[in-house]
Amino acid sequence: MRFGREMGITLRELAQDLGLSPTTVSRALNGYPEVAEDTRWRVMEAARRLNYRPNTRAKSLATGRAQAIGHVIPVSAKHQIVNPVFADFIAGAGESYARAGYDMVLTVVADDDEAQAYRDLVGRGTVDGMIVHGPRQHDPRIPLLRELDIPFLVHGRSSGITAPYSWLDINNRRGFTRATDALLDMGHRRIALINGLEDMDFAIRRREGYLDALQARAVRADPALMVAAEMTETNGYRAACRMLEMDNPPSAFLVSSILLAIGVRHALWDAGMHLGRDVSVITHDDDLSYLKNGDAVPLFTATRSSVREAGRLAADMLLDLVADPASGPVTRLLEVDLIVGRSTGPCPASTRKSA
């Protein structure tokens, strides 16, 4: 069925135009050796001139690969949050896909239909690889994708799953250990943790890192100083307000995102306190393009790792995996930088106490 739309010239037409067979034209364009160099040149030239583009669907049908990678964005029914790091990760991955001539297909789906979405995408052969976003503990998507027998790569990890799978993650645990250590070194003892929701794997690891550091110095962890919430400015604000009103308030905050940190800053202002002098804050910084942590000198001291770069790397890894699925589960752990900004300083309480 032809549509009014000019779908471009077809391979057969191009061949006809050149007085060649479709076979030869196809081979010429795809760089196969069994075609004379000047013929190839003629073909390439004609293809460019008539701006021929091979029909993706026909091509995939014939070759068996879709030349596309799938991403499923779960939109939780409970908390309607679209993960803010998502856009940057996608941007990074997209660059890699573009370079490799792959398409990216996105599916937005409610939590409960998620498995169905994966089955569909794979079963209908729409994609030949998948990226898993926002893994949780014992994430059921991992066994599912293994069962579907399609190359996939997890952005993050899923603690509790021992079977091997491919992933790219940042070292959340060490990052938060280092950050906590830094605060401890400055004399802080009451350090609050404002974390992301702890069904997310990264949040669990960050808490572990935080607890590790406290324990190593025999500082008792106070449950009242630990909160897990959706990472929004409002939640950061509220958590910080509540804690600052405590009898024994924290002198430092370790938080899981810049948005949370902005909320904490807000709370400090409301309380008439000075960021980096009265209270210190270290945040994780995904280096989002629209949420830069200051400019020349960073606003917040932070554990930084570019999620966009992670997107690029993840896509590259997955593409390799698609090209050669046997190259086995591949993993990569990125270390985070601890960058010094203007939100940290020595603990005033300790000075005051000694005074």
Place this chain on the structure above:
Amino acid sequence: MRFGREMGITLRELAQDLGLSPTTVSRALNGYPEVAEDTRWRVMEAARRLNYRPNTRAKSLATGRAQAIGHVIPVSAKHQIVNPVFADFIAGAGESYARAGYDMVLTVVADDDEAQAYRDLVGRGTVDGMIVHGPRQHDPRIPLLRELDIPFLVHGRSSGITAPYSWLDINNRRGFTRATDALLDMGHRRIALINGLEDMDFAIRRREGYLDALQARAVRADPALMVAAEMTETNGYRAACRMLEMDNPPSAFLVSSILLAIGVRHALWDAGMHLGRDVSVITHDDDLSYLKNGDAVPLFTATRSSVREAGRLAADMLLDLVADPASGPVTRLLEVDLIVGRSTGPCPASTRKSA
């Protein structure tokens, strides 16, 4: 060529299993009338049991439609910013696509290759409709897509283009006129505008709205109070700092995004001023899921319009257009709400002046 991967059962196999022809099975599944009801039932049942999923590529090839909509995300080479409203828009659109059984394919591309990306997506038949993001003045993508003869819908508009095309936009101009009016009503006369980059169409319209309101009350617009920049916290902060240091500083700010507004708030704190008392702020609020404007009572007084809802609507409109391209250019202008928050109050300067 068969791969190791279990691509699922094929229509032919399903037919064989049932002792029917592929024709009949196809018809049974697609609801054509020329098949006996009990046969249809048998087919449906078997399809479910063997969990048959029609191969998308084969289906599209046969039908001529891709069942997919394309989005091109331009990633400017200059300013590496991924538009923050993008994620929410996509989430909304994705919901609509999912409902309609469409896929969403994303292409990330540098500004200069953008035309090429559109030509590719259309020419290779990967999508049968496109959404245009972030239109600028005289946006070249609009004539391009018209030339490519594919249904498309612009999220926003492109001033300067008179030929009809389909779009969904919010009434930026009226929104900013109303916001400015509100500030004027409170006695503010020196009202700063911190806008998005003015090659973006929405930013132009917002400035027009702002200027309209000033002119209607014969308030002279001061170029020193108008700035256009990428909408980040840092830029909001810097712009506000600079203006607050002026001899004749603004008593109110009208800003184009919550992130900018947060930057302004930051600057006010630094200057020791109180938001909503010393200085008023009205912002535009895209109602982003990860950047809520407070909760019960909004933090900022704002012109609000959910970009996620816009995504849903835009997708629906485009799908209608794809189903019936002749249904002609369709347009929709959404009005914005002016919601009252805690960031506005009467102009203190005027009181002081009268005192």
Place this chain on the structure above:
DNA sequence: CCGAGTATCCAAAACGGTTTGGGAAAAGCG
């Protein structure tokens, strides 16, 4: 009981590429 409908089903031809299995001409070799 017969011919015209009608209800069901099917074989085969698309869709636009890739890939297999030759085949003719040119080149290499003794």
Place this chain on the structure above:
DNA sequence: CGCTTTTCCCAAACCGTTTTGGATACTCGG
């Protein structure tokens, strides 16, 4: 020069659907 390779090209099958154009059997009015 004859024979084997190699080079270059092609016809046809295939990928997994939909759709066209019948075919067959059944129904029904007369």
